[in-house]
Amino acid sequence: MLWPIDLIVLTFVIFCAVAAITVKDLLGTAILFSAYSFLMCLLWAVMGAVDVAFTEASVGAGVSTVFLVAAVFRTSRRTKD
Amino acid sequence: MKFLGFVIVCLTGGLLLYGTMDLPDWGDPASPASTHLSDYYIEHILEETRVPNLVTAVLADYRGYDTMFETAVVFCAGLACFLLLRDFRPKKDRYFRHIPTGVMLHVKNPEIRIIPGNEFEHMDREWVPSDRIIKTVCRILIPFIQIYALYVVAHGDFSPGGGFQGGVIFGSSLILMAISYNLKTLMKRVTEKFLSIFAATGVLIYVGLGVLAMIMGGRFLDYGMLAPLVPWDPGHIRALGMLGVEIGVGIAVMAVMVIIYVNIVSEGRHDEGL
Numbered sequence: 001m002l003w004p005i006d007l008i009v010l011t012f013v014i015f016c017a018v019a020a021i022t023v024k025d026l027l028g029t030a031i032l033f034s035a036y037s038f039l040m041c042l043l044w045a046v047m048g049a050v051d052v053a054f055t056e057a058s059v060g061a062g063v064s065t066v067f068l069v070a071a072v073f074r075t076s077r078r079t080k081d
Numbered sequence: 082m083k084f085l086g087f088v089i090v091c092l093t094g095g096l097l098l099y100g101t102m103d104l105p106d107w108g109d110p111a112s113p114a115s116t117h118l119s120d121y122y123i124e125h126i127l128e129e130t131r132v133p134n135l136v137t138a139v140l141a142d143y144r145g146y147d148t149m150f151e152t153a154v155v156f157c158a159g160l161a162c163f164l165l166l167r168d169f170r171p172k173k174d175r176y177f178r179h180i181p182t183g184v185m186l187h188v189k190n191p192e193i194r195i196i197p198g199n200e201f202e203h204m205d206r207e208w209v210p211s212d213r214i215i216k217t218v219c220r221i222l223i224p225f226i227q228i229y230a231l232y233v234v235a236h237g238d239f240s241p242g243g244g245f246q247g248g249v250i251f252g253s254s255l256i257l258m259a260i261s262y263n264l265k266t267l268m269k270r271v272t273e274k275f276l277s278i279f280a281a282t283g284v285l286i287y288v289g290l291g292v293l294a295m296i297m298g299g300r301f302l303d304y305g306m307l308a309p310l311v312p313w314d315p316g317h318i319r320a321l322g323m324l325g326v327e328i329g330v331g332i333a334v335m336a337v338m339v340i341i342y343v344n345i346v347s348e349g350r351h352d353e354g355l
Contacts, residue, residue, distance in 0.1 A: 051241045054242055055245060058253070059249055071345055
């Protein structure tokens with residue numbers, strides 16, 4: 001049975017999601033989003049949707065993080081609110 | 082106000098969670114999706130298309146029209162990034178290094194033209210010498226990433242993956258080059274013109290295959306009609322058509338990923354980046 005893996009990964013997913021909206025440092029938020037995407041990728045793989053997991057890993061955890069980091073590099077690193 | 086927002090968020094979340102209770106269980110064999118559609122695909126895909134990966138067959142053949150417009154959306158994203166961010170104005174502050182002496186020049190007058198060549202070298206504003214370890218490791222790594230990307234595209238019919246993922250991996254290998262060396266190294270090898278032509282070509286390959294099928298007497302994107310083009314293996318024509326489409330998607334996605342990255346990281350100036 002895979003339910004312990006599911007439970008652990010889902011806990012981390014919620015942790016990452018909450019942390020991503022509370023952290024003030026935008027670079028940290030980008031990395032947290034990356035971690036969130038990677039954990040979602042694990043969940044897709046556990047559910048047997050390997051194609052979706054592959055896309056999530058390459059686009060969500062890979063390229064979009066680079067785009068966010070590039071955007072942070074060209075704007076400001078701290079949030080105002 | 083903050084409290085009100087919190088209450089609204091909790092309420093919406095609760096309603097959404099309540100809504101999910103009506104969804105069928107994960108992998109429920111009696112759910113509507115599993116009773117009509119999935120059976121047909123599982124039973125017929127292999128004999129109709131000869132593609133072992135059902136997901137690819139559904140995405141590239143049964144729902145090919147949908148995937149075509151997804152590719153067009155990716156192309157539009159690259160186009161929008163280009164139109165919003167690209168900045169052709171000459172830059173006021175430029176930095177050069179006189180190579181024989183190593184002296185840095187800070188040029189503020191836009192009318193002074195210094196042509197980078199054997200004597201002068203273009204420099205970034207926040208220039209740091211590239212680390213030898215990073216450069217070497219990335220130089221070794223990049224070819225393998227690119228081969229893997231090509232493998233993912235070519236094996237989209239047989240294993241997880243396909244044009245979209247392969248294109249993203251290929252694009253990220255180019256982005257890795259821009260990060261480990263500098264942006265100019267990438268733009269020297271992969272020019273903007275090259276990227277724009279590739280992004281458009283990828284979409285054109287996809288649409289072209291569909292139009293070709295129409296010319297051969299079938300419907301749009303009906304790969305079965307392309308069989309006379311490959312007389313040595315007409316049975317696999319649907320798999321081959323899907324491969325062609327995947328190659329188109331891969332090219333378009335690869336080019337668009339690099340276009341978006343380059344435009345964001347250099348504020349549309351294509352001179353210096355991360």
